[in-house]
Amino acid sequence: MSTxxxxxxxxxxxxxxxxxxxxxxxDGGLRPGTVVELAEASGYRGLPTTDPAALGVWFRExxxxxxxxxxxxxxxxxxGVMQDQDALVRVxxxxxxxxxxxxxxxxxxxxxxxxxxxxxxxxxxxVETVQAGFREGERRAAADxxxxxxxxxxxxxxxxARASEIAELAVRYRDAGVVGFDIAGPEAGxxxxxxxxxxxxxxxxxxxxxxxxxxxxxLPSIWEAIQHCGAERLGHGVRIIDDITxxxxxxxxxxxxxxxxxxxxxxxxxxxxxxxxxxxxxxxGEHPFGLLxxxxxxxxxxxDNRLMSGCTVTSELAALVDAFGYGWAxxxxxxxxxxxxxxxxxxxxxAIIDDVIKPAYAPLVGDWRxxxxxxxxxxxxxx
Ligand SMILES: [Zn+2]
Numbered sequence: 001m002s003t004x005x006x007x008x009x010x011x012x013x014x015x016x017x018x019x020x021x022x023x024x025x026x027d028g029g030l031r032p033g034t035v036v037e038l039a040e041a042s043g044y045r046g047l048p049t050t051d052p053a054a055l056g057v058w059f060r061e062x063x064x065x066x067x068x069x070x071x072x073x074x075x076x077x078x079x080g081v082m083q084d085q086d087a088l089v090r091v092x093x094x095x096x097x098x099x100x101x102x103x104x105x106x107x108x109x110x111x112x113x114x115x116x117x118x119x120x121x122x123x124x125x126x127v128e129t130v131q132a133g134f135r136e137g138e139r140r141a142a143a144d145x146x147x148x149x150x151x152x153x154x155x156x157x158x159x160x161a162r163a164s165e166i167a168e169l170a171v172r173y174r175d176a177g178v179v180g181f182d183i184a185g186p187e188a189g190x191x192x193x194x195x196x197x198x199x200x201x202x203x204x205x206x207x208x209x210x211x212x213x214x215x216x217x218x219l220p221s222i223w224e225a226i227q228h229c230g231a232e233r234l235g236h237g238v239r240i241i242d243d244i245t246x247x248x249x250x251x252x253x254x255x256x257x258x259x260x261x262x263x264x265x266x267x268x269x270x271x272x273x274x275x276x277x278x279x280x281x282x283x284x285g286e287h288p289f290g291l292l293x294x295x296x297x298x299x300x301x302x303x304d305n306r307l308m309s310g311c312t313v314t315s316e317l318a319a320l321v322d323a324f325g326y327g328w329a330x331x332x333x334x335x336x337x338x339x340x341x342x343x344x345x346x347x348x349x350x351a352i353i354d355d356v357i358k359p360a361y362a363p364l365v366g367d368w369r370x371x372x373x374x375x376x377x378x379x380x381x382x383x
Contacts, residue, residue: 007364009327011318017331018105018360019313020338020352021302022210023235023269025184026111026130027078028305029095032056038081038090047077056310063277063308071278074308083119088126089133096137100148102312105356106342109134110153110182113169114162123165127154127173134177147356151179151344153210156195158185163195171205179343180208182235187217192225199229208232208343210269214239215280223257226266233341237261237268238280241288244295252295267298267341272319273311274304284323293330300338328364332357 007013033052038044048058062070082091092109099107113126121129134150141148154170156163163183170181181202183195192199192211202209212235213225219242225231234240243255254262261268270289275281281288293299301316303309317334320326339353 006366007328009318009321009331011314014317014321014331015103015314017103017328017364018335018352018356019103019317020300020335020342020357021099021104021107021109021313022233022267022300022338022341023271023302023304024095024099024107024109025305026091026095026109027075027082027115028308029098029109029303030078030081030091030307031094031098032059032307034090034094035078035081038087039077042081042084042087044077044080046080056307059307060310063305066279071308078307079115080118082116083121085121085125085129088116088129089136092130092133093137093140096134096148096150097140097144098306099150099313100137100141100144100146102314104148104313106149106151106339106344106352108151108153108179108342110155110184112155112157112184113166114157114160123169124172127152127169127178128176131173131177149352150177151342152177153180153182153343154178155182155184156198158183158187158190158192158194160185163198164201167198167202167207167209170209171202171207174207180210182210182212184212184235187212187215187221191221192229192231196229199231203230210235213237215275216278218242219257222261226257226261231266232343233267233269234261235269236271236275236280237266238270238275238288240268240297241291244291246291252291254295262295262297265298267300267337268292269302270299271302271304271309272316273309277309284319287323289320290324293324293334298337298341299334300341301334328361332361332365335361 032055036050036052039047049055059074062074113123116126154166156166167181170178210233211225211231214222215236218239240258240261243258245253272284272287272289303311335357336353339349342349
């Protein structure tokens with residue numbers, strides 16, 4: 001038997017393998033052309049340009065500018081055109097289609113329902129409408145021969161006082177595809193313990209949640225999210241690096257919080273390009289992802305806001321490959337890390353890992369035994 005030629009790791013080949021996404025904002029992932037058309041249809045004024053290509057550039061530059069005002073303006077525009085049901089269905093459906101086209105097989109997409117009430121939609125209607133949009137997008141992707149599953153995370157905004165209401169909504173729609181809860185918005189001045197009631201409620205309801213923590217703000221935010229609030233995952237969590245020192249011999253020493261996060265296998269929803277834009281990291285090469293992955297933290301690779309960062313899961317992985325020299329075995333690890341950390345049931349996660357992810361990566365990493373898609377009937381494959 002001849003030795004197969006190794007497949008190079010390029011953006012094209014990365015796009016072809018199954019990928020998993022845990023941290024992606026619905027209002028940060030619109031197509032520029034869709035923003036223009038929805039603005040026109042709804043009478044929304046205030047877009048900086050109505051040329052889709054120029055608008056796409058504007059979004060990236062505004063997010064890159066280092067100015068918080070301009071950064072927030074980007075979301076004012078996307079949320080501004082997402083205030084009626086037709087718009088929500090379209091944005092959610094296109095999100096599922098775009099992720100499927102990028103080779104994503106499972107994604108958890110999040111949004112804050114309270115941002116879409118400006119024209120009078122109520123919260124349950126918003127949730128039901130977005131769910132309908134995701135299902136429509138999954139159907140269209142299937143018609144194109146691609147299977148993607150979207151789980152929804154409902155976010156509460158830290159600066160508002162609606163966390164309990166949104167948490168109740170997440171539990172109410174758990175059987176309709178809402179798989180968890182999150183809090184987003186400014187970290188400084190709004191510690192996660194402000195919304196402790198919501199997290200206590202979710203735990204009593206056996207519901208899942210992640211918390212944006214350790215992005216702009218440091219270790220206290222991560223510590224509160226895990227030890228006071230009970231977060232199962234960390235949105236970003238990149239500042240956990242502040243609890244790690246590397247000595248002159250290159251040996252890393254973990255403080256107690258970093259050890260806890262690694263020992264408990266707490267997933268880090270890392271978003272490298274987004275971190276560059278917000279100043280949480282200076283370059284991909286200097287991003288803590290490299291050290292955290294070397295130290296075997298449960299790192300996952302995410303987009304955060306595809307429109308503002310001009311990125312996809314493929315481009316994020318390709319950037320990490322460029323910076324750190326990762327191969328297929330590393331990409332498989334990050335992908336399985338993400339799938340293990342998803343908020344859907346254990347049996348469903350395992351099915352995607354065993355039947356979709358492992359068989360696709362097996363020939364790429366030279367593990368031919370695992371490329372057999374299913375175990376013989378009646379005998380589960382050893383793990
Ligand atoms: Zn985020």
